[in-house]
Every structure is written in C-alpha cells, then in structure tokens.
Amino acid sequence: MAVKSIWVLCLLSLGFCGVADQGKWVKCLSLLSTTPTEIRVMWLPLSPQHSHGTVTRYRIDYSPLDQADQVSSVEVGGNDTQVTLQGLLPSWPYQLRMAAGTSTGFGLPSDWTLHRTPEQQNLTSVLFAPTELKVRARMYSLHVAWQPPPNSSQISGYKLQYRELEPVPKEDRPAIQPIKLRKRNKHYEITGLVPDHMYEVEVWAYNKHTEGYAAVWKGRTERVPTTGDLMNIPPVSFVQASANSSTSIWLRWEKPRFSTVRIISYTVRCSPAGLRNASLVSYYTSSAQEILLGALKPFTRYELAVQSNGLEVDGPFSGTVEESTFSDRPSTPPADLQLSALDSSSVLVSWRPPLEPNGIIVEYRILYSGNSSQPDYQWRSVSRDGLITSTEVQGLRSATRYFFKMGACTVVGVGPLSPVKDIHTPSERYELDIPSVTGIIVGVCLGLLCILLCICVSFRNAKRR
Incomplete structure (x- = not known):
C-alpha cells in the first residue's frame, strides 16, 4: 500500500559505545519507519573523545525478535549518519543494535532495542513518537525538550518518565510514576538527580483512547567539577x-x-x-x-x-x-487575501503579510486574469509597496469573473503565490447626471410657465374683443 506520510511509530534514542571506550553511552541512535517494510536508522557521529581513533565504519545488527539467532548486519562508512533497512515484515517486532569501528576493529555494540514496523492498515489510531528529543544534562538535573509528533492534532498531552540506570540494580530501581504534561508543553526540567549517574528518559503522547510510542534518551548527568x-x-x-x-x-x-x-x-x-x-x-x-x-x-x-x-x-x-542569517525569498504567500467589488470596473484587494517573510517585504505583486488556466506570465500584474496591505485595482470589465493571486518580494526575490480567489464585477448601471437633470427640469418648468402665460394673455385679449 502506498503511503505518503511518515509513520514515526517508534523514535528511540540511545547511546552506543565507542571503540576502546567500553560500555560508555555517548551518542544517540534513532529509529523510524516510513513504510511497513522499512526501518530507517539514524545516529550522531561518534566524537574523537570516545572513539579513541578515527571512526571508519558503523555496523548495524538486526533480526526479528522471534528469530534472535538469525542476525543480519549492515556496514556503512564512517561519514554516514543513516541507513535504511528494507524488505522487512509489516507489523513485526525487530531488535537492533549498533557498533562503531576504527582500523583496529569494532567496539562493544549498544544494547538491543526493539522496534515494531507499521501495520499495512488501520494506522489512523496510531500515536507517533515525539520528534527532536533533546536532553541537556547538568549535575543535578536534566532539561528535556521535544517537538510534537506528525499527527499532533490527535493527542491530548504528553507523559514523561525517567529512571536511574546505574549503579542501582535493575530489580531495585524504584517505580516512578509518569509525569503528565499538557499538549502545549514542549519541555520539562527533571531535578533532584545525582551527579555522574546514568539515567533513562522516555516521552510519549497520549489521548483518551490510547498511548503512543515513546522517544527515549539515555545519558549521564555531569560530574561535580573539582x-x-x-x-x-x-x-x-x-x-x-x-x-x-x-x-x-x-x-x-x-x-x-x-x-x-x-x-x-x-x-x-x-x-x-x-x-x-x-x-x-x-x-x-x-x-x-x-x-x-x-x-x-x-x-x-x-x-x-x-x-x-x-x-x-x-x-x-x-x-x-x-x-x-541572510534574507531569503518568503517561504509563505501573503495571508488572508480578500476581494471586494467597489463598482463595475474596480476591486479592492486586501491581505496580511506572509507568516514567514524571511526578510523585509519590499513589494507585493498582484496578478489578475479573466482566465485562471492561463500561465502566470499572461496574467495582468500590478505592484505595490511592501508597507501597504490593501489597494484598488481599476480598469476592469463589468459583469466579468476575475481571478486574483499575489506574492510577496524581499530583496532576494518573490515568494510563492497565494491560492487563487475569484470575484464577479457587477453590471454597469445607468447613473443620472444630477446637474444635467436639474437643468432639464428647470428648463421644462420655465417652458411650461411661458406657455401658461401665453394662454392667459390670449384668453384675456379674446374677452376684450
């Protein structure tokens, strides 16, 4: 089934150990699925501080969870930061891990992490994992920040949970209740932690029907400096x-x-x-x-x-x-384009500036035509100063349907055009010339008055005879 949107069904972040830096988590590994048969693996480069040499390659091991003895591996160069695993089973759990290698060999791999590929159907109810999970570690706190998942309109809020990984044994780790956060929250400060300790943080979205997949971070708080x-x-x-x-x-x-x-x-x-x-x-x-x-x-x-x-x-x-940073073309067109017919030959055009102008707007370009299928260069165009947000377009034909669209310009160039809107100019009406009509009425009245006087004079003369 063709799928256009990205399904971030499980965006996990975890560290992996470097060569000669055994067992120390240092970087982030992220997993996401864009189709039911793929897993995209992404990571941050291993720094020289932890690689103890130049990283020349990375190895990704993976296998279906129910076939743990059938491990497949993919190797990529040391400059690569992602690879896509293909030909996988839909709606199937897989385990993955990663190791970095120098010219002397590979270091210890990361722990296995689980990821389920999406189903072929019934994806509308799935809550994706939050994206861009970032954690800033301090001595006694972790500042956690994230961005909403792609289908953020379906969520009611977020839940955040953290736990200490070492030196506390797994079976002795206290259960920490998830922290419930509102939908508008995009960051949270975890306080009261111990310096130089390993912690795991999970953030996931939820609504009244279900809970989503979690974005996970593992890392160490700063140690107390001497x-x-x-x-x-x-x-x-x-x-x-x-x-x-x-x-x-x-x-x-x-x-x-x-x-x-x-x-x-x-x-x-x-x-x-x-x-x-x-x-x-x-x-x-x-x-x-x-x-x-x-x-x-x-x-x-x-x-x-x-x-x-x-x-x-x-x-x-x-x-x-x-x-x-330098200016650029606007990323968005002028907003809220409005049209209003003033008379049979003119239209008032009004708008608001672009939401992402990417610079100072120096000019607006208004295009209009009686045929919306024409290419842009055949439309009539008028330009207006970048400081105004309304103008009158004149010289139009009466009783005609016109189509309008417009774009904003910075010194770099013009941005995208707005969606097309149309308007009908009204029919031309016969409009009385008030001074002329007044003159005619006065003239008629004077003429009638003269005729009446003539009749009266003639009648009086007839009586005398």
Whole structure:
C-alpha cells in the first residue's frame, strides 16, 4: 500500500559505545519507519573523545525478535549518519543494535532495542513518537525538550518518565510514576538527580483512547567539577561569527589560553537571540576550531557560544556573540487575501503579510486574469509597496469573473503565490447626471410657465374683443 506520510511509530534514542571506550553511552541512535517494510536508522557521529581513533565504519545488527539467532548486519562508512533497512515484515517486532569501528576493529555494540514496523492498515489510531528529543544534562538535573509528533492534532498531552540506570540494580530501581504534561508543553526540567549517574528518559503522547510510542534518551548527568578542573580549562578567548547564507553561519574561535588540559573537542551553543525558551537551544560538537551551523532560519539573529571539552572535564562557555542569517525569498504567500467589488470596473484587494517573510517585504505583486488556466506570465500584474496591505485595482470589465493571486518580494526575490480567489464585477448601471437633470427640469418648468402665460394673455385679449 502506498503511503505518503511518515509513520514515526517508534523514535528511540540511545547511546552506543565507542571503540576502546567500553560500555560508555555517548551518542544517540534513532529509529523510524516510513513504510511497513522499512526501518530507517539514524545516529550522531561518534566524537574523537570516545572513539579513541578515527571512526571508519558503523555496523548495524538486526533480526526479528522471534528469530534472535538469525542476525543480519549492515556496514556503512564512517561519514554516514543513516541507513535504511528494507524488505522487512509489516507489523513485526525487530531488535537492533549498533557498533562503531576504527582500523583496529569494532567496539562493544549498544544494547538491543526493539522496534515494531507499521501495520499495512488501520494506522489512523496510531500515536507517533515525539520528534527532536533533546536532553541537556547538568549535575543535578536534566532539561528535556521535544517537538510534537506528525499527527499532533490527535493527542491530548504528553507523559514523561525517567529512571536511574546505574549503579542501582535493575530489580531495585524504584517505580516512578509518569509525569503528565499538557499538549502545549514542549519541555520539562527533571531535578533532584545525582551527579555522574546514568539515567533513562522516555516521552510519549497520549489521548483518551490510547498511548503512543515513546522517544527515549539515555545519558549521564555531569560530574561535580573539582577546583583544579575549573582552573585547568579557561573560557575560549576569541569567537567570531559570520553569516554564510540564509540558513547557515560560520563560527570560528581560538583555543583557550594557558590551558593545562588537552582539548579534544568543542561544544557550540546556538539559539535565537532574545529568546529564553530552552527547547529552541541547539548544541553542536566540533573537533576543529570552526563549524558551519546549518538548518537555521533565514533573516534571524542568533546567539552563539563555545565550550572547550577535555577528556574528563568541560570548560565554561564563552561569552555570546550574535550574528544574523541572510534574507531569503518568503517561504509563505501573503495571508488572508480578500476581494471586494467597489463598482463595475474596480476591486479592492486586501491581505496580511506572509507568516514567514524571511526578510523585509519590499513589494507585493498582484496578478489578475479573466482566465485562471492561463500561465502566470499572461496574467495582468500590478505592484505595490511592501508597507501597504490593501489597494484598488481599476480598469476592469463589468459583469466579468476575475481571478486574483499575489506574492510577496524581499530583496532576494518573490515568494510563492497565494491560492487563487475569484470575484464577479457587477453590471454597469445607468447613473443620472444630477446637474444635467436639474437643468432639464428647470428648463421644462420655465417652458411650461411661458406657455401658461401665453394662454392667459390670449384668453384675456379674446374677452376684450
């Protein structure tokens, strides 16, 4: 069965161990199904801090849950970050795990995780997993942020559950009741945790009929730094940002000065300037002293900071720098296009600015035609300044159906056109010329008065005779 939408039936996030870094969870593995016979596996690259060498390949092991002894494997290059497993059974549970390899071999694989492929039918009642699950680990807390699932209109809210994984034995772990959150919540702060402990966090959607699949994160809280740690890695001394395009920014920096710790990587913090919503904060890792931040919003100002990372200690973040991405064409057309006939030859057109202008609107272009099937270049066009939101289009024919659409322009170019709307101009009516009519009436009255006077005079003369 052909399916156009993406079914995120199980979006799981878990760590996998690096070569020579046995048993330490370090990165995220995500699973989703776009068809009933596929599983897409995605992950973040393993950093040099944990790989102990250059990662040259990744291996994904998988098998049906009821055939655990029949394990299949797929290997991809060290620069790959996703692979799609095909030819699977619909509505079937599979177990998957992953391992990273260097030139010396593979490290320990991750734990097995389960994923069920979608059913061929009856998918409307399935609640997808929340997307873009991000967890910022601190010493005593975890800040959890996520985005709604694709079918968010079906959900009533979210549930969040967490548990400590080590050193507490599995059988002794206390049962923690799920935390119920409203639909509008997109983040939550888990407090009262223990530093340098492994935790698991699950977030899933629910409604009054069912509960959805969970997005899962596993990771460790920060350890308590010593006085020596704080002194060994000073802040990054110099940070420079420059816009590269409408969706990317180059960020460059210098190493901390007088550091006694070997720096193995850097963490970059990025968020829209002036916003304090933690769910909008993104973190990136770089082994070099520069990074190209992509997938940003056009014509948006960002705050950026850099943190140095040693093998067992992280330094403080630098001071923030700000930079704006370039303008781009509008992503959306003008909103709420309205038409109103003023008379038989003119129409009032009104609208609201685009929801995503991606820059300063410098011009609006209004296209109109009596034939909606014509190509755009054959439609008549009028341009108006980007500061106005209504105008009068004149010179139309009476009793005619006209079609209108419009687009907004930035300095980069014109965005998409709005949906077509139509309107009928009214028939032309005979309109009296009031001054002329008044003159005619006055003239007729004077004429009648003269005739009446003549009759009276003639009648009087006849009597005298």
